[in-house]
Amino acid sequence: MTTAKGPTTTFLAQAARALHATFLRRPRHRIGAAVARIGYGLWLLALYLQSSGIREWVWGDAGPFPHPLFLRYANLADEFSLLTYSASPWLLNALWAAGVAAALLMTVGLFTRASMLASTILVWSFHARNPYILDGGDNVGRIVLIFLLFMDCSAYLSVDAWRGGGRRRVLSPLGNLLHNVALYTVTLQFCVLYLSSSLNKVTGPLWQNGTALYYVLRTGQYSNPLLGPLLTKSYAFITLATYATIAVQLSFPFLVWSRRFRVPIVLAVIGMHLGIAVCMGLVHFSHAMISSLLLFVPDETYRALAARLGRRQTRSAAGRSPRHSRSNGNPEPSSGANAEPTR
């Protein structure tokens, strides 16, 4: 017997199925989450280790922003920081060491959730302690770290996964939901970021006439002394690179949702940030951006990449091995325990 369903019931059933498939069935981009975790772990390590020799100048009383001034700032800006509690260098050094340890654990994926929570609290504390050092990378890093806390970032490439014997933890539907909502929130955050930046660029006369990058690359602060003079000599490069920057940023919010164009647009934006790191010296900023962008690469792409790298390794190992060398007239490895399964 069939029951007649009204259009509303059909619509609701379809919406429920779509919601279930998108948010509840399985956690998406788990490998991307692990890669982003490693990227941010290294980003935090770089922040702490880069300033290790001058940490009392940057975050302590030896520098231009001593504790009394910081307390005034924290009151005015309503900022949270563990460093508000004491001006003692002992507290600073203890929190700095804790920050390094938490970032290290986060990178290798040991006690992942706890180390990520500790890293987030500590980096907020240090960022609030000296707000003058913050750039766009710090801004995005602080926001993404909050959302990464709700994601399963330890399923791959982590000591926690290795300790579990390589078996992936099955999340509860609630775990899947939180993971996927956090993933979409970060994706939307990047859409807002690039949309805002590209619309601001479109309204700028120097971006409109294609000369903006010329000016950026002629300033002492943002011009690589080796590459800057070389690049600014070519007006064709300057014009194309300026327009390409706008095009890539403007298309990201639309193409990142498309299964077909997601990987190409992520690669294009990563290329743009690598260019910014090399030509403009904004390494810390680009590191944070690239770490987040790697989250958007689907698991299938990472698996395909790993399989391709594995095949190449097997081939090169076979090339080295006298048993499988081409001179023996046997170019392919024989089937055995280590051979790639055929598809």
Next chain:
Amino acid sequence: MKQPFPRRGRQRAIRRRLRLFGLTGLLLAWMALHYAVVGLHLLPRNAITILHPEFVHRYVQPFFAQDWHLFAPKPPISNEWCEIQLRLEPIGPGAGEPRLTRWFDVTTPLQKRIWANPLSAEVTRLRTIDGINGQYRTFLARRAAYPDYATYPEAALDADAYERLVLTLAREVYDPSRFRLLAVRGRTLIREVPPFSEYENPNFKPKTLKSITSDWFLAPGADPGR
């Protein structure tokens, strides 16, 4: 074995599923609201943010505050240097009168060291110096426009941070065994980048667009009369 209360089990499963869908709906509604407020925070001032600035500010501060201009709409079109000048008093028998030093360029040596090693600690130092210097320039501009601006707590904080910065930098450039620091002041020089129309002209001489000099700041314990 036959389940004793199959209907109750099914009802429980349906209730659990409904709760999950309800939670999904709530989270999606939060996501929509979150990005609506973040969008308002990023947009230029409009009717909503003018009439209800507190609502947007309270939501985004401190966790979701953001700014994505990223060199837009106007990229940097000038080079800037931060310099300091010291008033020093020689120490010891037969010491002379207090004297003024030359202007010490703080920015260029740091930039050179950063380009030699973009991962060095100098990156953090230069960012701190640039950050405080930028805030102080804003303070000077606003103080010139509104004389009572200096009494605002935010303005006083920017001025005090700058004073502390130039005093900290001054300590790095003189020999305390031979001199006593009396006072220090800072200066920001802004020089134009050759415009694109002149990019092939090797004889182009960039102009200094602005020179902003700070007040003198007394060193702790220094005699104001000296």
